Amino acid sequence: MKKHLLASAVVAALALIQAGPLATDAAAAEKATENAAEVARADWYHTLVDAAFVAQHAVLPKPEGVLIIDARPSTRKYDPGHIPTAINIPDTQFDKHIDRLPQDKNTLLIFYCDGVECMLSHKSAFKAEKLGYTQVRVYPAGYPDWLASGHIGAISVPYLKKLMDEGAPMTLIDSRPKERKYDKGHIPGAISLPDSQFDKLVDRLPADKASPLYFYCEGLSCKLSSDSAARAVKLGYTNVKVVPEGYPEWVRLYGAGEGAHAAAAPTAPSIGAGKESGSIAVASLETILKEAPGSVHLIDVRDPNEFATGSFPGAINEPVSKLEDRIDALPIDKPIVFFCGAGGRSGEAHDMAKLYKPALVTYFVNADIKWKSDGSYTITEK
Structure with a gap:
């Protein structure tokens, strides 16, 4: 009871503080600040946020310029449940995983752990500040408050695999398009319920509203699973979680899923060279897109917000700004074609791959590529 009251006091005080100009008056804001100071422990980090603030950033596609960090232990806490898009850097291993923090010291870092009695997030926040990060925040009420506030939790792919191996009851839902994605490979045991057809196919969900539901799609650049999960919650399902890293992470960790072998990649047409070394001729690319898109991996290296406005069917998003850290996760079973909107970032991605992983x-x-709202596109070779 004491912990619950403390958490409620922190959340209420933070809500008033963050209202800023929307607070009823300066005296109310000042009083809120005093209340927060009374509630907060002396050893807490000095800049705090609430669930509403975190919710602005815990969205898919994962936004640039912000990183949510779960400071709790991996297997025991993070894997079974965490805030969507959060990465796990346990405070006890902070120094070992500094390389997982962004290079840009102005990146917004939001740390959280297991509630107001947990000091791990505060300790990590002070460490990050000492490293020179200028936009550090702590969500002191943490993951318990995230769930209590009505937000959907996430699980890791390894934890999903553990549940499956144990035979735990679940309904695993693939929210991607059926023919273009699910039929070509999906996590074993998953049912297909494309988000675009959710309302028409909702009878595929179990009748018991307490049944565990796990939604996934195409990774951190895909919002279909989170949209479908939110729909399920509105229908009254009470045990809903998302698997944000989705099918790409499953493939990386455990190999291609069901349907992948039946939908084996077609033989690739010969890849013609473009004018610049390492480039693909536009005519060759257009032939592949039309006749054998599954013969190569199409990787869009633009930012997630650009990718969301349109891309080639079947493409995955790996922003060039993050590619060096993700180089070992790139697939090796088929040729990779990097693309962007003008050729600059795609060329950089190609050079980076050759430098760090020449076996690819x-x-x-x-080329200049423009996508239209109807899914069509134009390509003008340079």
Whole structure:
């Protein structure tokens, strides 16, 4: 009871403080600040946020310029439940995983752990500040408050695999398009319920509203699973979680899923070279897109917000700004074609792959590409 009251006091005080100009008056804001100071422990980090603030950033596609960090232990806490898009850097291993923090010291870092009695997030926040990060925040009420505030939790792919191996009751839902994605490979045991057809196919969900539901799609650049999960909650399902890293992470960790072998990649047409070394000829690319898109991995290296406005069917998003850290996760079973909107970032991605992982077979599109709202596109070779 004491912990619950303390958490409620912190959340209420933070809500008033963060209202800023929307607070009823300056005296109310000042009083809220005094209340927060009374509630907060002396050894807490000095800049605190609430669930509403975190919710602005815990969205898919994962936004740039912000990183949510779960400071709790991995297997015992993070894997079974965490805030969507959060990465796990246990405070006890902070120094070992500094390389997982962004290079840009102005990146917004939001630390959290297991509630107001947990000091791990505060300790990590002070460490990050000492490293020179200028936008550090702590969500003191943490993951318990996230769930209590009505937000959906996430689980890791390894934890999903553990549940499956144990035979735990669940309904695993693939929210991606059926023919273009699910039929070509999905996590074993998953049912297909495309988000675009959710209302029409909702009878595929179990009748018991307490049944565990786990939604996934195409990774951190895909919002279909989170949208479907929110729909399920509105229908009254009470045990809903998302698997944000989705099918790409499953493939990386455990190999291609069901349907992948039946939908084996077609033989790739010969890849013609473009004018610049390492580039693919536009005519060759267009043939592949039309006749054998599954013969290569199409990787869009633009930022997630650009990717969300349109891309080639079947493409995955790996922003070039993050590619160096993700280089070992790139697929090796088929040639990779990097592309962007003008050829600059795709060429950089190709050069990076050759430098850090020369075994990869990669090409880049040196062209101006424009996508339209109807899914069509134009490509003008340079």
